Amino acid sequence: MNVRATVAEIVAAPTDEAVKERVAALVARAREAQRAFEVAGQATLDTAAAAAAWAIMEPDRNRRLAERSVADTGLGNVEDKFRKNYRKTLGLLRDLHGKRTCGVISRDPGRGIVEIARAVGVVAAITPSTNPAATPVNKIINALKCGNAVIVAPSPKGHSSCALLIEFIHQQFERAGIDPALVQILPEPVSKLASAELMRAADLVVATGSQANVRMAYASGTPAFGVGAGNVASIVERSADLAEAARKIALSKTFDNATSCSSENSIVIEDAVYDAMMEQLLRCKGVLLDATQKARLQAAMWHDGKLSERCTAKSAEQIAQAAGLDELAGQEAKFLMVEESGFGPEHPFSGEKLAPVLAVYRASDFADAARIVRSIYAYMGAGHSVGLHTANTDYAIELGERLPVARVIVNQAHCLATGGNFDNGLPFSLSMGCGTWGRNNFSGNLDFHYYLNVTRVAYPIEERMPELDTLLGDYFGRVGR
Template sequence: MNGHISAVEAEAAARADSVERNVTEQVARARTAQKEFGQAGQEVLDAAAAAAAWAIMEPGRNRQLAELAVRDTGLGNADDKFRKNYRKTLGLLRDLHDAKTCGVISRNAASGIVEIARAVGVVAAITPSTNPAATPANKIINALKCGNAVIVAPSPKGYSSCALLIEFIHAQFAKVGLPSDLVQVLPPPITKAATAALLRHCDLVVATGSQANVRMAYTSGTPAFGVGAGNVASIVAASADLNDAARKIRLSKTFDNATSCSSENSVVLVEAVYRSALDALAENGGVLLDAAQKERLQAVMWTGGKLSACCTAKSAVEIARLAGLDDIAAKAPAFLMVEEDGFGVEHPFSGEKLSPVLTIYRARDFTDATSIVQRIYAYMGAGHSVGLHSADPAEAVQLGMNLPVARVISNQAHCLATGGNFDNGLPFSLSMGCGTWGRNSFSENLGFRHYLNITRVAYPIEERVPEMDDLLGDFFRRYGR
């Protein structure tokens, strides 16, 4: 070892330098565009967000994006992606409508506080292959609404859809007179090195997708919002409307072939309605496998202890055929069901499956059902959300008090409701924070306020100093001084 480097090492170093240089130049262009855009005023910010929204919502473009996503990722189905692209964007526009995101946004005479919204700068948006158009669109619209520039780091499989989306956005920008450098995408090939460089040079990271990407975001040295792992469970209580519950579970479990992290992976049925609930699920397209069929399905879904990509976001019929269950496939199931009573790596069906395969647990009662969900989330999915089908509203609050979840979805199709829907009050988002349970820094749906800095001006007000007994009197009376 005489101090010389090999040709291979030299080539690798040159590639690394090239990647770093290209990303640095891309971020510099974004900064230049954002500097003027961030000071342009609310009307311009609103026009930019609307342009990006219409780029994906227009039916012809939306159809192109949905079909390209399925063609190039092999995940989900185009009709559901079409609906997702439209509804999630429409809902986001509803949430953003009339929201003030620049200049003075709040004045409180009593506290003497004036709040001023400030852009964060350049946002790096890590997006997954499961939603290669809807997720980047959501992040781009939020970023623009708040006066930021954004550079998307898509998954390699999702690059083509993301690039086409941004091409559509640039065409809309041309109508408004906005610079295309406000919204960019990393050039192909999408590599970990390029993504890592982007994260280092931007001002904020918003990461949705694999836990590896989220960890990369959190360790980049740049402020980051990342999401936790999905592995949603739903409870069907004794008082549930079983037909309604089964219909909503089917809708949630089959939408886009279960690409969503909010699709149920397990359903816990209480003993009092166990058989009736299974019958209702069967009437809604679920097919329950026996022990031998379950074993064959497990062999194809997991290899070397890891979830196999061959079944991810495929239809139940395709998955059954891959498992050699042609008799099951012939029944044209909407989703497959397996019974389980264990948790953890030795029981892989207790984890996330990203496919229309539903794990069924039997619980003695509601208390036992809650305990079962606790054990599922101790393995995977803590922080995300839980579903409940019940006629007793108090049971939903009970789950919220006891389970490690940021959301309790009551009597709704879970995957449609968790990220906001027109019949609940959650904000529309494709990125759900999972709190400290999911090792996240936030526990709400990622929204436009996460893309802002807030400056607070404090004016003097009349001094109000409380008496000590006003604050500690009750303590003193109870416990003495």
């Protein structure tokens, strides 16, 4: 330990009171700017949202942000972050295009109801190290579109990347005549105290990342949206196009070195096609480990039950090296696979891995596959989503009715599809609610609707009182009065 550095850090660290004062000053600036912004009209709100979007989408800036993100956090890879920054923001712009988010947004003369969109105020955006640019900009654009100010609380690892993003946004704001106080960032060092103070002082908290951050958001006393734990499983049913299923699973499992909570952590293959599907996965540069190799990988990936940083969001090659799997050198492995049959802490591969490592389960039939997924989610990942590869799409409805999931993703690359894609109708988002299964208060993709209050004006209409038998006649006929 470098004692001098440690002492210097302690001396430089702000006191608790200084942290609170600093956060209070940020919130005061944001609140003042927001009050003027929310009444500036739809065109101004749209301009601010567009400025934030172009700040990250412009290729040179996007490249710098992608490179900075990987250099700062050591998570993921530059090309996939570059693609994610662009596509997720483009998709969000598509979802927001032409949407009214201030003033009157709906009139229903028959019900006598007029709806008026209202801003929520100052949003505290808690963001993870896995996506230190794409996630905050998604929240920033949504917040601005709805007339809000936003203060980002990045992870300590991702602070530099997020600060660069905010710098780019402020440059665009200057060109567009937008107040930079509408988008701010907690200064370094980002501490739990600073994040907690921000949550307490804000009007709304939107928390993405660790479950510790989500629990802290819920405990802040401020209205909060938080996400559940990821640990996605996908079922390969016997009627599936196996080559296409393997291609999509491999793409999803390897994208950005599996930093996404929507990346498959397990696949459950029906016995009738197990061997054929494994062959297809091997053709997609997956490598199946034997029992001895699996044990070495487990020892490298988990220390005292916690994921090791040296394997998290690293390439399969880097993970193999960390695990001492020298025999895999030269195989050009894109992802590693281990066969699994158990669930829970004694079987860590059944949980989230945040790495291009895939647990493979064998199911006797579709009902058994659903049972296996339910057992996985009883340990980790309940509420998030499940993947299904099949030619019988009715099975998707069955999963949606029976499994504890908010989304069923059919015949798609899961991590690209769950947060919205151009070939499905889900809203573009990097924050997915997991419902009460995942101890969340919402089960949708966090889109702009969650950044709005809605005031309803109720006018008198002609009274329409139904007859009792219209509503209870069926009940009376079956049960009696």
